[in-house]
Amino acid sequence: MPGTRELLVRVGSRAADLGCRAFLVGGPVRDLLLGRPCLDMDVVVEGDAVALARAAVEPGEPAPVLHVDFGTATLVSGATRVDLVTARAESYHWPGALPAVRAGDIHQDLARRDFSIHAMALVLNGERRGDVLDPHGGRGDLEHGLLRVLHEQSFIDDATRMLRGVRYEQRFGFAFEPRTLSLLERDLTCLDTISGDRVRHELERTFDEAEPEQALQRLDVLRLLSALHPGLRFGPEKARALAGARREPLSTAQLQGVSWCLLGWGMDAAMLESLRVRLTLRRSIVNDIADALAVAGLEMQLDRPDLEPSAVFDLLHGRSHVALLTAGLLLSRPAARRSIALYLSRLRHVRPALAGEDLRQLGFSDGPAMGDALTALRAARLNGEVASRADEVELARRLLGTGGR
Numbered sequence: 001m002p003g004t005r006e007l008l009v010r011v012g013s014r015a016a017d018l019g020c021r022a023f024l025v026g027g028p029v030r031d032l033l034l035g036r037p038c039l040d041m042d043v044v045v046e047g048d049a050v051a052l053a054r055a056a057v058e059p060g061e062p063a064p065v066l067h068v069d070f071g072t073a074t075l076v077s078g079a080t081r082v083d084l085v086t087a088r089a090e091s092y093h094w095p096g097a098l099p100a101v102r103a104g105d106i107h108q109d110l111a112r113r114d115f116s117i118h119a120m121a122l123v124l125n126g127e128r129r130g131d132v133l134d135p136h137g138g139r140g141d142l143e144h145g146l147l148r149v150l151h152e153q154s155f156i157d158d159a160t161r162m163l164r165g166v167r168y169e170q171r172f173g174f175a176f177e178p179r180t181l182s183l184l185e186r187d188l189t190c191l192d193t194i195s196g197d198r199v200r201h202e203l204e205r206t207f208d209e210a211e212p213e214q215a216l217q218r219l220d221v222l223r224l225l226s227a228l229h230p231g232l233r234f235g236p237e238k239a240r241a242l243a244g245a246r247r248e249p250l251s252t253a254q255l256q257g258v259s260w261c262l263l264g265w266g267m268d269a270a271m272l273e274s275l276r277v278r279l280t281l282r283r284s285i286v287n288d289i290a291d292a293l294a295v296a297g298l299e300m301q302l303d304r305p306d307l308e309p310s311a312v313f314d315l316l317h318g319r320s321h322v323a324l325l326t327a328g329l330l331l332s333r334p335a336a337r338r339s340i341a342l343y344l345s346r347l348r349h350v351r352p353a354l355a356g357e358d359l360r361q362l363g364f365s366d367g368p369a370m371g372d373a374l375t376a377l378r379a380a381r382l383n384g385e386v387a388s389r390a391d392e393v394e395l396a397r398r399l400l401g402t403g404g405r
């Protein structure tokens, strides 16, 4: 299976055979020049990208994934992906619209990009093979750590670029070049032109960054969050909480869930509903945030020092895991945080040794009495009042004597 380099060399040489030019562009050129690893390669072809993808595959290798209607194709080799697209020129019919595209040359293709550091192309074939085309000063900006848009209309054409820019700024420790920053401030309201799906996608890409709390805080400081929705906030306290969550052994999906709960923390039900509408949030995300807000509302009850474990269980049982993690990180009262930690680490796993069938054998009949008995057994387990199966049998017999209650 060819490695990344071999595959790109092959794409270049097949492009020469087909009489077209191919270029590595965008993020991979940036990462190459920064000396950072990159597995997703973007190749622009002045010609038929689908034909080039077909020609670049050797017998026995996986077939390329073709999107003939879009003129795009993907080669996969191990962990490497090479996306090939035909060079495009594009125009925006109205701000925030997805662009209308037509075939173009590499210079038009670079001119439609978000930042100068993404508007460079590494030539893969022909006399200039190995050269970097840099018509917008991307290399200098990369050296100085600057994010610069290519023209004054850039954020108006596509306001998601503001969200992307913050991500790159924080990922690489870069800064917006002053003129770009003032355009961003000028064009904040253009975020209204971006669909909920696209905004949500950008936020979720931000959650997946190595240190998402940095970018989220910056989105807040630059007032991008409040421009997206007036109830969205992400201050230092939430940043500390997210950094704390990242130290826990959580899955990517759980970290995403915690990130959503943190973003929504502090809202009321009406705000959450308008956020759902603005970002077309999935029901599961809304439920997680609503649970986090509900647990926040229990803070005073959870803070009581004499609270029995079974009472903690009753307050928190059925709440989503990520909501509880979030509340455990953000509630201000230490005893309330401890109650949540106790629930997550121990109480939620507690089950009585006796199940319904055991109770039936002891003389219980199906119905509410049996349900009550199981709840009582669990409470007794949680509070350490029974420690063994024999203890539970004894308790169950006593409950039976009192009608199961």
Ligand code: CTP
Binding pocket: 025, 026, 027, 028, 042, 112, 113, 114, 115, 118, 119, 158, 160, 161, 164
């Ligand atoms: N791009 C753009 N405007 C957008 C989205 C993308 O100009 N709103 C261009 C940029 O040139 C970018 C390229 O499309 O480099 C590919 O975008 P994407 O895959 O989202 O990002 P990468 O550059 O690959 O960077 P990374 O995946 O590291 O975020």
